[in-house]
Amino acid sequence: MTSPVLVTGGAGFIGSNFVLDWIAATGEPVVTLDALTYAGNRENLASLEVDPRHHFVHGDILDRALLDELLARHRPRAVVHFAAESHVDRSIHGPAAFVKTNVEGTFTLLEATRQHWAGLAEAERSAFRFLHVSTDEVYGSLLPDAPAFTEAHAHAPNSPYSASKAASDHLVRAWHHTYGLPVLTTNCSNNYGPFHFPEKLIPLMIVNALAGKPLPVYGDGMQVRDWLYVKDHCAAIREVLAHGRVGETYNIGGWNEKPNVEIVETVCALLDEMRPDPAGPYLRLVKHVVDRPGHDRRYAIDARKIERELGWRPEETFESGLRKTVRWYLDHAGWVERVQTGAYRDWLSTNYAARSQAEAGHVGAVPG
Ligand code: NAD
Ligand code: DAU
Numbered sequence: 001m002t003s004p005v006l007v008t009g010g011a012g013f014i015g016s017n018f019v020l021d022w023i024a025a026t027g028e029p030v031v032t033l034d035a036l037t038y039a040g041n042r043e044n045l046a047s048l049e050v051d052p053r054h055h056f057v058h059g060d061i062l063d064r065a066l067l068d069e070l071l072a073r074h075r076p077r078a079v080v081h082f083a084a085e086s087h088v089d090r091s092i093h094g095p096a097a098f099v100k101t102n103v104e105g106t107f108t109l110l111e112a113t114r115q116h117w118a119g120l121a122e123a124e125r126s127a128f129r130f131l132h133v134s135t136d137e138v139y140g141s142l143l144p145d146a147p148a149f150t151e152a153h154a155h156a157p158n159s160p161y162s163a164s165k166a167a168s169d170h171l172v173r174a175w176h177h178t179y180g181l182p183v184l185t186t187n188c189s190n191n192y193g194p195f196h197f198p199e200k201l202i203p204l205m206i207v208n209a210l211a212g213k214p215l216p217v218y219g220d221g222m223q224v225r226d227w228l229y230v231k232d233h234c235a236a237i238r239e240v241l242a243h244g245r246v247g248e249t250y251n252i253g254g255w256n257e258k259p260n261v262e263i264v265e266t267v268c269a270l271l272d273e274m275r276p277d278p279a280g281p282y283l284r285l286v287k288h289v290v291d292r293p294g295h296d297r298r299y300a301i302d303a304r305k306i307e308r309e310l311g312w313r314p315e316e317t318f319e320s321g322l323r324k325t326v327r328w329y330l331d332h333a334g335w336v337e338r339v340q341t342g343a344y345r346d347w348l349s350t351n352y353a354a355r356s357q358a359e360a361g362h363v364g365a366v367p368g
Pocket of ligand 1: 009015
């Protein structure tokens with residue numbers, strides 16, 4: 001059988017889409033390593049439960065002994081590294097887990113991979129790849145008419161999350177420069193699509209609207225993000241893994257800059273059409289709440305390098321991708337219900353209760 005790819009964080013939002021699409025597109029095997037934090041969900045991979053091409057391992061990227069054992073046993077031809085703490089608001093409330101997983105975890109994975117790679121025979125060693133999945137947030141915030149981020153843009157992270165991802169990018173770069181580890185790094189913009197945990201903007205708006213709950217928009221809602229349908233991101237990663245130049249960084253984006261208020265309006269309009277609420281248009285539920293501390297105003301990705309070198313462009317428009325996404329949430333009410341556990345409810349109260357109290361003039365939005 002072909003050597004597998006080892007996918008870290010493969011039970012999360014993008015990771016699970018990647019694993020499902022990888023097996024569907026290539027037929028090649030995958031070993032998924034995931035610690036199953038609040039964001040990891042084995043149910044996302046349920047369709048692969050009895051598929052011999054998929055092997056799931058419940059474990060932590062900080063566990064060096066486990067990594068050594070997995071690499072020796074499965075002899076993957078590549079590591080695709082998604083595992084991370086990924087939510088900016090959580091990083092503001094509790095940054096320690098971000099440093100632990102995103103920095104120390106990436107370091108541990110790099111070291112285990114380096115040792116494994118160094119012991120491979122020449123043919124396997126030169127074909128091996130370590131692909132690090134990172135974010136546009138490492139570049140910091142753009143002024144309204146500044147050009148979009150290219151790969152040459154300096155790192156200037158502003159949140160504990162983006163600082164921890166920037167640190168991991170630097171480690172990956174150094175492991176290539178110093179040890180020759182054959183790395184690739186991708187920096188992608190905001191994803192949306194199936195299996196997106198409903199703490200992030202788009203799925204939160206969908207599930208709250210359907211439940212008749214407020215749609216919390218931070219500050220004036222004019223912060224701009226560049227949105228990409230998750231399956232386009234997965235296709236881009238497959239291209240970079242197959243044909244990317246070792247040691248290079250590739251920016252991935254949707255050419256889709258939009259302010260948050262427009263995202264919320266579009267979600268509401270789609271829901272009005274697909275699941276009308278007798279009580280009235282969903283936009284009535286919008287509530288402006290206290291802003292995210294240090295909130296980056298604008299991200300925009302210049303994705304010309306990946307198009308020029310690898311021929312990748314997104315297939316979905318924002319309209320087609322968002323329509324598919326809303327449809328998916330309407331068709332997967334059971335999945336939504338099951339992820340809204342006690343832990344999810346605790347998070348909502350941690351993040352939003354203080355914001356509402358601050359609105360009413362009581363306390364600040366963020367614990368000191
Ligand atoms: P997610 O939070 O949905 O999933 C993260 C996964 O990693 C979960 O399954 C979790 O259980 C797992 N994990 C966390 N800590 C771990 C550890 N110590 N060991 C093993 N597994 C662990 O995140 P996502 O949105 O799917 O993002 C995946 C990657 O893509 C992250 O590295 C993120 O920085 C990057 N990224 C995300 C976006 C986006 O819009 N979501 C955009 C660009 C880049
Ligand atoms: O840019 C890529 C990044 O996109 C990834 O690296 C992160 O892992 C991913 O979570 C995402 O980060 P954001 O902070 O941009 O995503 P989030 O969905 O949390 O927020 C999107 C925008 O919506 C942001 O400007 C904050 C705003 N927002 C978010 C929430 C949860 C609101 O206005 N209200 C909300 O309730």
